Amino acid sequence: MNRQMSDLEQQLIDYYNNKLNEEQRRKIESWINASEENRQTARRIFSFMLAIEVQRMHKKTNTEEALAKTKNKIKNKRRTIWLRWTQRSAAALLILLTVFMLWRHPQSNDQDTTAEIIEVQTVSGMTIRLTLPDSTYVCLNSESTLKYPSRFVKGTRSVYLSGEAYFEVAKDPNRRFIVHTPQQTAVEVYGTHFNVEAYPNAPLITATLTEGSIKFRYQEGTEVKYMPLNPGQKAIYNTATQEVSRHPTSGISELAWTEGKIIFDNTPLQEALHMLSKRFGTDFIVTNPDLCNNRFTGSFSTEQIEKILKHFEISSEIHWRYLNKKDASQKKKTIEIY
Structure with a gap:
């Protein structure tokens, strides 16, 4: 029995790491959806994997910071963004971090209906680093929620953000990457680096572009409009007036939070x-x-x-x-x- 459970746990780990072939993947998904007990086991494995990643990044962050000090903080133009938080204790963070696995969640037509929707939330004063199934890098800010499928299969790559996040989107010229945000707004890209701040009750929604190009999608009355952005530009959308404006920016202030x-x-x-x-x-x-x-x-x-x-x-x-x-x-x- 223990041997069977150990094999099953390994299969779940391989499933979330996208290491299974199509037949193995379908068997695991059938097992997950067979009962609530199975779903709870799968949630436990995923939470365990995320906890290990948090601890690994915590150790790596401290090592990198120590090296940076001994090298007199040599400036490097390549931005390396690590997991940051106000509480330095990994154990405390694991208590604060809330991860939900929502099984068979209703999904849009551009996603595989058999994929799970993963929801990651951060609490006040905490940020976390994620890598999405398509290798897109995300840094999620304080009091934010990101929902995304366990894999992107069809059409566009859609995620749902409430709060703030920095994205380095993996390039894929055949599939748009869409960040859906509150107030019927969204950011559409194919592969680029940008920051989005879209808290649900905030009067403003902003999108700041540092590399590539994006389109900021917004609602003006009953009409859907788009504002293209080039690097060094920021779109600010007023949710009350439904007006959007474009401003030049270095991005330094907007992205500082990703580096603590x-x-x-x-x-x-x-x-x-x-x-x-x-x-x-x-x-x-x-x-x-x-x-x-x-x-x-x-x-x-x-x-x-x-x-x-x-x-x-x-x-x-x-x-x-x-x-x-x-x-x-x-x-x-x-x-x-x-």
């Missing part, structure tokens, strides 16, 4: 607070609207939020303080800017 940094580049107060909120899982209340005219420049990596806000105080007339929680159910800290 916060970079302000003449950044308005409200945008700066939004960046801090994602990084530290903190809510902000601005009680003096005049302060929103302030802009900030600076780079931070390992600094705590108090030190960054001290920078605000020194460079402007801004003051801040923690507010006592009125509701015990509130999980986030609240800071007043006055």
Whole structure:
């Protein structure tokens, strides 16, 4: 019995690593869908695999950081983005990370209906690195959700994002890669590097392109429109007015989070607070609207939020303080800017 279970677990591992042939894959999928107990076993194996990957990347990240220090932080134009988080303990992260396997989830016509839909969520103040079945690299930011099939088989490659993520899409001229986002928006590409921020309740949705080309798809009334972007451009979509604008950008500030940094580049107060909120899982209340005219420049990596806000105080007339929680159910800290 133990031997049979061991063989089965190995087959599940090979299945998620796309190492099975077509006949083996179908047998495993039939077994998975045969009962809820089987589905739970498959979920357990997938969660275990992801946990191992988190620990492996944690060790590799620390090694790379140590090497970088001994080499006096030699600059390299190649961007290597590792798993980043505010809690350095891998064990703590494994508790925070939530992974859902949704079996036989309704899917669009361009995906194989037998593929599972994998849903990955990050909690406040946490980011994670993923590689999709087509070798597309994804860095998922704090409080974000990404849904994608266990494999891309037909037509387009579609994923669903709620939150923020950086994509390095594997090139495939025959299949578009589409990132579906809230408010009937999407980003369409064939192979390129870009960042998308699309939190469900945020007033703005942004797409920043660093390499290749993309089309930002949006809704204007009942009409579907497209805005093409070239490297060094950012699309900003106002969800209330359904208006979209295009802006030049270096991408440094927008992508800093993927390297565990916060970079302000003449950044308005409200945008700066939004960046801090994602990084530290903190809510902000601005009680003096005049302060929103302030802009900030600076780079931070390992600094705590108090030190960054001290920078605000020194460079402007801004003051801040923690507010006592009125509701015990509130999980986030609240800071007043006055």
